[in-house]
Amino acid sequence: MGKFEIKTRKNGDFQFDLKAGNGQVILTSEGYTSKGACQNGIESVKRNSKDDSKFERKTSTNDKPYFNLKASNGQVIGTSEMYENESSRENGIESVKKNAPEAEVSDLT
Known part of the structure; x- marks a missing residue:
């Protein structure tokens, strides 16, 4: 089972x-100025990760595939x-879909 870890930059x-069951990071958020906004971001990931159309498949300037949710x-x-x-990018998307909806939240701040 995956888990969300809240950290301070x-x-x-x-x-x-968002980490998969094996501990690998599969999704990272932007920076939030408050913990509450960060927690709202987690709830948004849980909701939106169920919808494939919310995943934007992209390629970096050095031709590496990645995605945004x-x-x-x-x-x-x-x-x-x-x-x-x-x-591998598609496997990452599937991992987010599988792990995010039921992931626990761990506050490391």
Whole structure:
């Protein structure tokens, strides 16, 4: 089972990582100025990760596939790591879909 980890960045902002059952980070959030906003971001991931159309499949400038998860308003709520190929990116998306909806939240702040 996956889990969300809330952390504090060096600049004082909050961010979360979604980790798969094996502990690998599969999605990272933007920075939030408050813990409450960060927690709202987690709830948004839980809701939106069930909908494949919310996953934006992209390719970086160095040709590495990755994805963004977007909220209903189009705002990016999480970004993946860079993958070696599109198949690995699809596996990452499936992992978010599987892990996010029921993931527990661990506050490391």
